[in-house]
Amino acid sequence: MAVVTVDFDGTLFQGNSFKVMFEAAQKDFNLKQWAVVGAGVIKAVVSGILKGKNAFRISFFKAFAKSFKGKSETEMDEFFRKLVDIGREDIHQGLVQKIHEHQEQGDEIIVLSGALHPFLKAFTREVNLQVHIISTKLQYDQNGICTGEIGTVINGDEKVKEVKNWVAAESDLVEKTEVWAYADSLSDYPLFQFANHPIVVNPDDAMKKLAEKHNWPIFKSA
Template identity: 30%
Template sequence: MNLALFDLDNTLLAGDSDFQWAQFLIERGALDRELHESRNLEFYEQYKAGMLDIHEFLDFQLKPLARHSRSQLDVWHSEFMTKKILPLITINARKLIEKHRLDGDLCIIITATNSFVTAPIAQALGINNLIATEPEQKNGEFTGKVSGIPCFREGKITRLENWLDEHNLTWLSFLQSWFYSDSLNDLPLLRKVTHPVAVDPDATLKNHAEQNNWPVISLR
């Protein structure tokens, strides 16, 4: 058996679901535009530059979940999927997933974006296994805090290895492993797999891929 890992934002999606979710809430009037839009853009630029403080960002990103009931959030997310996410899923992304599925590979989406935002996206992509940052919940409602280790940078390796252990697997369970990502933030996990692939990469990752003879592809 082989392992196929997929980053989500700007990899399988031609855009960033985390950023789009905050923008969607602003457009719906659930967040104050003046207070949140510039901050959302600032965090996005920090992420792209590899300078994001993940805990500061999660404090910003998860608090809005605690201000609204889960039922209201679910209604908004359904609209969010239709308006913001489905247009970002490319034919080539679906073809790549299908190739690995037909090869019998274990397919996992591994993303820093929280599981409330990403679980329905993984479902829409036909991938049952999701490793994401987990928002804390109490009595079915979000607290605005993170639960456990954020699935970001080296945290992706930790979260993946914990997931494998829970499923009685290790790296040695796989003859080959792939990880598809666009971001310099994913270099730690890209270095762990046998087949790192840069997908529509940022400048830093593209340069690193070219220096190390990693494939560079586009799904756009």
């Protein structure tokens, strides 16, 4: 059995989830929600400058999560469905086809991303992908109401940890399980090192140089 992990932002989704979240929020958010997001984004920018891109991502998602406090899971699903509508043209159709080819071979697919879980659920439903999703989760109380908090952001070393845990739980032949990784970012370096088959998608110049250094293949649409 092969386990195929597929990153989201910049990979399966060639757009930017931050951008589409802002676009959807412009239509849906009230002044109170914008005040929460605005304060959080300022904090995110500062964190990004001081601590890097991953710190920005964490602060950004926390800001949006706070603005969702009090919303039901159904309301959240509807909001993130709108994100899919906005970002429809940025779906990497070539990679969607590649995922289907893996599934025809009997491989298990995991969309593995730091993006928020409801977005990935809506996105994979839209492109008709029956896959597992490991991503950053919004937290809900016992009544299904968003608490305004998020779980662990699935990025960097955390991706490797989650894949190891999933394989250990799902496979009786852990030592024989091969892992493929489709991703685009330097933050995915730990995952690329872990995977038996690292595949670089849509690399920027820095990622392209790293791929060439390690002889990692670059995925190109037909």
